[in-house]
Amino acid sequence: xxxxxxxxxxxxxxxxxxxxxxxxxxxxxxxxxxxxxxxxxxxxxxxxxxxxxxxxxxxxxxxxxxxxxxxxxxxxxxxxxxxxxxxxxxxxxxxxxxxxxxxxxxxxxxxxxxxxxxxxxxxxxxxxxxxxxxxxxxxx
Amino acid sequence: xxxxxxxxxxxxxxxxxxxxxxxxxxxxxxxxxxxxxxxxxxxxxxxxxxxxxxxxxxxxxxxxxxxxxxxxxxxxxxxxxxxxxxxxxxxxxxxxxxxxxxxxxxxxxxxxxxxxxxxxxxxxxxxxxxxxxxxxxxx
Numbered sequence: 001x002x003x004x005x006x007x008x009x010x011x012x013x014x015x016x017x018x019x020x021x022x023x024x025x026x027x028x029x030x031x032x033x034x035x036x037x038x039x040x041x042x043x044x045x046x047x048x049x050x051x052x053x054x055x056x057x058x059x060x061x062x063x064x065x066x067x068x069x070x071x072x073x074x075x076x077x078x079x080x081x082x083x084x085x086x087x088x089x090x091x092x093x094x095x096x097x098x099x100x101x102x103x104x105x106x107x108x109x110x111x112x113x114x115x116x117x118x119x120x121x122x123x124x125x126x127x128x129x130x131x132x133x134x135x136x137x138x139x140x
Numbered sequence: 141x142x143x144x145x146x147x148x149x150x151x152x153x154x155x156x157x158x159x160x161x162x163x164x165x166x167x168x169x170x171x172x173x174x175x176x177x178x179x180x181x182x183x184x185x186x187x188x189x190x191x192x193x194x195x196x197x198x199x200x201x202x203x204x205x206x207x208x209x210x211x212x213x214x215x216x217x218x219x220x221x222x223x224x225x226x227x228x229x230x231x232x233x234x235x236x237x238x239x240x241x242x243x244x245x246x247x248x249x250x251x252x253x254x255x256x257x258x259x260x261x262x263x264x265x266x267x268x269x270x271x272x273x274x275x276x277x278x279x
Contacts, residue, residue, distance in 0.1 A: 011192040015199020018163035025156025029216035038278040053157020059252035061165030070172030091239025096265030098231030100272030107177040114204025119218040123229040130233020
C-alpha cells in the first residue's frame, strides 16, 4: 500500500517538475518552437539551450543511476535496441511535420492543455486519437 | 525573485531544461522508466491500470493549471488555425507512436544515452520540422 502511494506521488512529482521545466523554458509557447525551427528565417536559438540543459543533467544523472535497482523495485527500462528501421524514420518524419505545423510536441501540449489553452486542448484530443491509430498500425 | 525575472531568455531555457533533466532522472531512479511523454501517454491509454503513467500526466496538467495563476503568459496559443492544429495533433500522435518517441524520449533521454536510434529519430524530426516551417512559413 505505501509503495503504491510512493509510486504515484513520485510519478506525480516527476510530471509536475517536468511541466514546470517546460513552462520555464518557454516550450509551452508554440510560436517560440516554430521560431526555433525557422532556421532559414528569423531563427530563435533559445530552445537549443533547453535541450542542452536537459541532456546535460540527464547524462550526468545516468552515470549515477545506471546499474542500480530502481527505488520502487523492478529493473531499469531497456530501450529498443538495434539500428534504424522504417517505422522509426517514417514515424519521426510524420511527427516532425506535426511539430512544425503546430509548434506543439506531446509534453508542452499536455501542459498547455492543463492551462485551458483552446489550441492545446484540440491538439491533445487529436494526438490521443493519433496515438491509438499509430498503435493499431504498429501491431500489424 | 527580481533577479530571476531579469534573466536572459537563454538562461530560463537552460534552467527549464535542467529541471526537465532532473524530473527525467528522478523517474528513472524511482520507477526505472524513461521519461518519454509520448510513450507514457500511449502506455496510459493501453494499460490504464498502471497508474503511475496517469499520475505523471496529471503532474504535467497540474503544472499547466498552476501557470494560469503564477505565470499567465507562460503558455501561448498555436499561431495556426484550429483545423491545422487538429491535423498536426493527429500527425504527432501517429508519428511518435510509430517512431517510438518524441522530443523527450528520443530528444532528451535518448541523446543523453548516446542511442543511435534516438539520434536518427531526432535528426529526422528536426529535418521535417524545419522543412514544414520553411513551406508553411513562420507566423
